[in-house]
Amino acid sequence: MSAGASAAQARPWDGHASAGEIARALGLPIQGDASAAIHRIAGLSQAKSGQISFLSQARLAPQLDSTQASVLIVRPDQLVRAQANPAVHAVLVSPDPYLSYARLTQWWVQRHQPLREQQVAALPEASPPASCRIHPSAVVDARARLGENVTVDALAHIAAGAVVGPGARVGSHCVIEAGAVLGADSVMRPRATLARDCRTGQRALLQSGAVIGGDGFGFAPEQGRWVKIEQLGGVLLGDDVEIGANTCVDRGALDDTVIEDGVKLDNLVQIGHNVHIGAHAAMAGCVGVAGSARIGAGCTVGGAGMVLGHLELAPGVHISAASLVTKSITQPGVYTGVFPIAENAVWEKNAATLRQLSRLRDKVRKLERGGPD
Amino acid sequence: MSAGASAAQARPWDGHASAGEIARALGLPIQGDASAAIHRIAGLSQAKSGQISFLSQARLAPQLDSTQASVLIVRPDQLVRAQANPAVHAVLVSPDPYLSYARLTQWWVQRHQPLREQQVAALPEASPPASCRIHPSAVVDARARLGENVTVDALAHIAAGAVVGPGARVGSHCVIEAGAVLGADSVMRPRATLARDCRTGQRALLQSGAVIGGDGFGFAPEQGRWVKIEQLGGVLLGDDVEIGANTCVDRGALDDTVIEDGVKLDNLVQIGHNVHIGAHAAMAGCVGVAGSARIGAGCTVGGAGMVLGHLELAPGVHISAASLVTKSITQPGVYTGVFPIAENAVWEKNAATLRQLSRLRDKVRKLERGGPD
Amino acid sequence: MSAGASAAQARPWDGHASAGEIARALGLPIQGDASAAIHRIAGLSQAKSGQISFLSQARLAPQLDSTQASVLIVRPDQLVRAQANPAVHAVLVSPDPYLSYARLTQWWVQRHQPLREQQVAALPEASPPASCRIHPSAVVDARARLGENVTVDALAHIAAGAVVGPGARVGSHCVIEAGAVLGADSVMRPRATLARDCRTGQRALLQSGAVIGGDGFGFAPEQGRWVKIEQLGGVLLGDDVEIGANTCVDRGALDDTVIEDGVKLDNLVQIGHNVHIGAHAAMAGCVGVAGSARIGAGCTVGGAGMVLGHLELAPGVHISAASLVTKSITQPGVYTGVFPIAENAVWEKNAATLRQLSRLRDKVRKLERGGPD
Numbered sequence A, B, C: 001m002s003a004g005a006s007a008a009q010a011r012p013w014d015g016h017a018s019a020g021e022i023a024r025a026l027g028l029p030i031q032g033d034a035s036a037a038i039h040r041i042a043g044l045s046q047a048k049s050g051q052i053s054f055l056s057q058a059r060l061a062p063q064l065d066s067t068q069a070s071v072l073i074v075r076p077d078q079l080v081r082a083q084a085n086p087a088v089h090a091v092l093v094s095p096d097p098y099l100s101y102a103r104l105t106q107w108w109v110q111r112h113q114p115l116r117e118q119q120v121a122a123l124p125e126a127s128p129p130a131s132c133r134i135h136p137s138a139v140v141d142a143r144a145r146l147g148e149n150v151t152v153d154a155l156a157h158i159a160a161g162a163v164v165g166p167g168a169r170v171g172s173h174c175v176i177e178a179g180a181v182l183g184a185d186s187v188m189r190p191r192a193t194l195a196r197d198c199r200t201g202q203r204a205l206l207q208s209g210a211v212i213g214g215d216g217f218g219f220a221p222e223q224g225r226w227v228k229i230e231q232l233g234g235v236l237l238g239d240d241v242e243i244g245a246n247t248c249v250d251r252g253a254l255d256d257t258v259i260e261d262g263v264k265l266d267n268l269v270q271i272g273h274n275v276h277i278g279a280h281a282a283m284a285g286c287v288g289v290a291g292s293a294r295i296g297a298g299c300t301v302g303g304a305g306m307v308l309g310h311l312e313l314a315p316g317v318h319i320s321a322a323s324l325v326t327k328s329i330t331q332p333g334v335y336t337g338v339f340p341i342a343e344n345a346v347w348e349k350n351a352a353t354l355r356q357l358s359r360l361r362d363k364v365r366k367l368e369r370g371g372p373d
Helices: A002-007 A019-026 A076-083 A097-121 A344-354 A357-370 B002-007 B019-026 B076-083 B097-121 B344-354 B357-368 C002-007 C019-026 C076-083 C097-121 C344-354 C357-368
Strands: A030-032 A051-054 A071-074 A090-093 A211-214 A219-222 A225-228 A235-237 A248-250 A257-259 A317-319 A333-336 B030-032 B051-054 B071-074 B090-093 B211-214 B219-222 B225-228 B235-237 B248-250 B257-259 B317-319 B333-336 C030-032 C051-054 C071-074 C090-093 C211-214 C219-222 C225-228 C235-237 C248-250 C257-259 C317-319 C333-336
Touching: A019 A030, A019 A071, A019 A090, A019 A097, A030 A076, A051 A097, A071 A076, A071 A097, A076 A090, A097 A219, A097 A225, A211 A235, A235 A248, A248 A257, A333 B344, A344 A357, A344 B357, A344 C333, A357 B357, A357 C344, A357 C357, B019 B030, B019 B071, B019 B090, B019 B097, B030 B076, B051 B097, B071 B076, B071 B097, B076 B090, B097 B219, B097 B225, B211 B235, B235 B248, B248 B257, B333 C344, B344 B357, B344 C357, B357 C357, C019 C030, C019 C071, C019 C090, C019 C097, C030 C076, C051 C097, C071 C076, C071 C097, C076 C090, C097 C219, C097 C225, C211 C235, C235 C248, C248 C257, C344 C357
Parallel strands: A051 A071, A071 A090, A211 A248, A235 A257, A317 A333, B051 B071, B071 B090, B211 B248, B235 B257, B317 B333, C051 C071, C071 C090, C211 C248, C235 C257, C317 C333
Antiparallel strands: A030 A090, A219 A225, B030 B090, B219 B225, C030 C090, C219 C225
16 A cells, blocks of 8 residues: 555645644634644644644643644643643643644634645646546546546546546446545446545445545534534545445544555445554444544454444454444454344343343352352 | 424425315225315324324324314224314224325325425526536526525536525535425535435535435335335424434434434434434434434434434433443433453353343242252 | 246346366366356356356265256365266366356456447437436436336436336436336435346335445455455345335345345345345344345344344244344244343443353352352
8 A cells, every 4th residue: 555655745634824823713822932833733642743733631641741743732731741842832722622623623624625626726637538438428527637448437526636547437426526546447336435535546346325535423522512523534445445335434533544455345334534444354234443443454344243443453353243342352363242132032031130130140149158148 | 493493384295185085095984074174194192273193003092082183094993082072073984094094195195296396396497696606517406596605516416496505515416305405504515415305404514425304114014015104204404413424314204303403423324204313412323213212412322322213312311332222211321231242252151141041040049049959 | 026037047147158268267177078168157056057156165065966057166176076967067176166256257247248238239229208207417328228207307327228117217316227127117216226237126116325236245265365256146126115225235146136025125224145035024224134144024124133144034033123133033923132221330230240151150050059169
């Protein structure tokens, strides 16, 4: 996945703002150098010079000492610690840094959206190569870039700023947005969507209704309401990835959601933002993987299996159908957690006892100590 | 949600028929005033004068005494009780009122569909405001009504009789049907669908592939077959609602499915007909809420959580991921019901014992009474 | 389902190749008559004269004696047994017949795809009947065949070689591909997809976003990678079938996926390849049925219920919501397997005991034998 490396260099939402401008936009007091230049919002541990980050959970406070971010948003009680880091040029003080981060993403998008549109509008216009077969009803913007031998079926839409690799086939009613890249020899079946800033490797196969690049599900709570965190990352698919019908792969919050080479996802699978799926993993229908989970290479998840957020599965872990993974799994093997099905009457009796299971255990303990009293 | 109040006044499928016409159409005997005028089909407890309802479950028979419906469909053994209600002008007698209700919805739709189409055809034609940006490939019917500064991307379809509020952005390949309303400053990402009679509040965000207004899943059984109950309600979304990619919100059977202000639904969520979701609730990916459930304000449901039909969750209830709610929950708090995952061999041993759990309990009881005999 | 019978006669991917050509294409040694003519790939038990099959699982070896396939792919140790069957004219020897089968499907598609395209291109062009109402923005290929009184809404695409029965209504942004048949009086709501070689009976209702004919999830493992098995079957829906919004029905691997008359599927349901669903079964939202399962007539599956692959449910089996079927069920009745939901603290205590349940049983056994020692 050579595309991955270059992605670390420049990202679609990179922009420019000073610490002072950000503080004013968010209505926050600032300590330090208000002229500090910021080009990206980043997580505390990934942030580098010229980037802004925030501390939302007290347990991550030690990262304040090591982060390379130039500007930080922290609670008042973390101000001194943040300022002690020599890499930090300015600190914005917020009673709720996570909420401030949400507002920052909104301001960032509003500020840079016009610039992005100008960049796309400034792209040179060109006709597709003569080797392409494009249905007359398809809408291929002159500022999209198509490789040789691309096929575009009826009523597909390839937007300005999209890139389609040679030999790719774009099905009827597909959408490829600005900044998206469909790799060489890839196939999009009818009604697949490759949203802005989402890229596939070579020989991707996107089944009908697949949505690559919906927004990750990110909100900051504010007085009982939800404030949207704009999702600034994209999706990066490796080579030979297959995505099933009506399956969704969300874009990352700040970085990309990554699916490595050879991964196969069945239909109606949900992949949350910033998930990382290792090479040649496979997931059956109706699986869900919540945000920021890391699935090791060669893992499999049976139908309707679920993996909670921020967990890690070691390579070679196999999750049985309908099982919920609630903690990280470090050893390869087969893992299961499903209630055995039975005739309903039998289930009801067992379930009734199960509801009192810890009491049953207590009774057995008492019996072990000398029988009932 | 001011739109909600006005919706109670007139509904898209309001029409006109006499009790006698309905009786003839359904092939049912009628007692009482065959000229009684009907303009709507309604549930027994919601029905008002000028409306027709039915009694399908004997346990609801006491509602026959208090319903305000002008015409009822009941079993022969309920005829006398139905006639005793002075609000009831006519009674249709059916061996299977639920099946008759299904057939009534079909007849009602066939009768009034041409009228609805005439109403739409009679709408005045107008050009969108000059401030709108409409891609030349988009299909915007001249009898659709667009506010100022609406953006419509390539190949989107806004049908006659649809309304799009000012500042809204309609993505590529979106569909907005007759009678649908997209609120001001709302955004539909590519390939979202807002079906007939479905309305959003302001600043709605519909991700790609979202379907607002699929039919609710309603059928009456008849000799081992399923007879479709036409779904006459719509969907009503409040302000600031976000609907995830490929998520489905079904239209109501007779009334609307309602999602209040600030609710956030992740991807691949299923909301059944006539569900009511209170303000600022949030549901993670792959959640399902079955028909007529009521979810309180501020509730959350973890990924793949499921709520059965007709249940009620009090405000502030939090359902853990993959947990199935099988009864109403009246107290706020966190609720969980998942089989703990384990290495498959360990699971198999525990599951085998679980299948005999009620016997294990019996053994412990016997031991408590004096040990094994 | 009369269409089913004729489907057994000729299939879309029927073609022509000799055993020798196949052996060369797969790089496999061949024993026997290299000129043996092959027109179809088939499963071992279904294969007939003129067809090629393979043995991937040793436990199925007895089928080598009875298969009617003309050509087989087997492991070296099965060569003699395969040759002993007089119906078998040639045997290809492979160290991994399942992988060879995967490669064969790929080669078969590449070989015959141009022929299929030529067949479609050679279809006569014709205008739709004057009774049809076709929106000017719809794309209806002149080599599609439409019955009387068909309605096609804006931006729908009906491809060359598609057939639409009389009275059918094709919604906005629907796609009907080559070789697909939409039955008379059927309705496709906006953005439904009927992919190549998929057929519905009369009065089908496909809700928005439904995908009929995504690829089945079939791959052969090869050194830690997945090799795609091209899915050569289609989907066959009976009369009066309703498919919910964003529901997926996968095409079969070699034969068709079959859904019989009157079946109703709710939203976001996943039906794997080669599933067979008996007449008038019904499945609620978020259900999953894995590949090759057979669901009996009149079965019901509650929301998010799951049926594993290759299982069989007898007619009249009812699976409760969120229950996982892990073995075939031969007796009608209600079956359940869900962990009862509880306040999280209660659940945690019960779940902790559950993790040790088999030990608890051992303790009780010990107590029964004479109390703790």
